[in-house]
Amino acid sequence: MPEMLEVESYRRLALRCLQRTIAEVDAPDPWYLKDGLSAAAVVDVLRGRRFDAARRTGKLLMLDIRDGPVLGLHFGMTGRLVVDGDVGAVDGLLYGPSRIAAAWVRLTVRFDDGGAMAMVDARRLGGITLDPDETALGPDAAVVTRKQLTTILDRSRAPLKAVLMDQRRLAGLGNLLTDEALWRAGLHPGRPANDLDAAEITKLHKAIRATLRICGQRGGSHTGDLVPHRQPGGVCPRTGVPLERLTIGGRTTWFSPARQHPSPRRGASVEPL
DNA sequence: CCGGATGTTCACCT
DNA sequence: GAGGTGAACATCCG
The missing domain is CATH 3.20.190.10 (MutM-like, N-terminal)
Structure with missing residues (x-):
């Protein structure tokens, strides 16, 4: 589709x-x-x-x-x-x-x-x-500005993926493109949308554009790097770690637990003494 | 045979 | 009011 x-x-x-x-x-x-x-x-x-x-x-x-x-x-x-x-x-x-x-x-x-x-x-x-x-449609995902994206995200605490797929807020992204963009951005699909900080929003904005550009050149939504791995036994094409499956916004969601963490803090230990 | 699939809409809950 | 779930649509595929 x-x-x-x-x-x-x-x-x-x-x-x-x-x-x-x-x-x-x-x-x-x-x-x-x-x-x-x-x-x-x-x-x-x-x-x-x-x-x-x-x-x-x-x-x-x-x-x-x-x-x-x-x-x-x-x-x-x-x-x-x-x-x-x-x-x-x-x-x-x-x-x-x-x-x-x-x-x-x-x-x-x-x-x-x-x-x-x-x-x-x-x-x-x-x-x-x-x-x-x-x-009734939000701005097209191919031309949405970072500022518009910020407003869209700030207005909802629903899961990030659900907000990105809501055509009234942002128009164009479906199940495959959304999973691909979030994977590229390194963001967990279940994060509350209004939980993202400025750097994460920038990363997401860039990832959406990159996903559309790359998949557009390759020939469609099914040409993403993540798509062939969206199945039981599938692994993250970047880390080799097994992908995980969730249902978010009513849709099957695949993500890499190694790159897409459910909390804002990731990777480096930032805990003070 | 059963479950799931690139989407949208609606009824019905919480 | 905001979100979630499940159903509906009809067909094919694993």
Whole structure:
């Protein structure tokens, strides 16, 4: 499933759709349309029009319809975007590119040039909206400033990982990217968010950016150094110590007890006499 | 057969 | 009010 890196690659794919006239629209799954949206309404706002821009905040892809509302696409865990038969630069997702069942196609937009854009989602965990509430999302993790991150963390004593994955506070990070960033920062996922000191926040901010840059270059959220070790018997790729598993924010969490300590004080003995 | 999986939302507790 | 848990969605994989 798409975390923000995958959605960003879908956005780039969607750029191929801009300025092409939409001839036909099919939204066969009413359940997939959110906020009481009807298939007829989707057809109505798209047919005969064209997309002016493809934007993204976090995991939300937004296509601006000229003289119309914004088409919002949420991909959930198994959603994918297909344009002109090309699934784009995302590899290694749960459902490989060769396995697309016709029944999983939740939206088809055919252009008058014979091409098409399709949203495919086996598990139906994603959804389609019109004029999605962009203000419901926090700043995108790729552009969040250190100052913004500080404010986000200071406002909650919930576990650090839960705060980082809360899309209303910070948009874009999912389970894999969050574990990877915390591992890179050397921070325990269960630390109270507002417990971090200035140096730790700086470290986290840098780790988030490094994670997005590196995994983005490698091709997606599943390309992190920690990912292949997120399983029973997995070891920290940096120290060789066995990884530990927790459930935080309802999600399976893997971390290295050697590098990610549950208390702020780590390593050096700082106890006075 | 069972449990878990890159996500979100909701009901229901504490 | 803030957080946590479990369920739901539907399918595949180990």
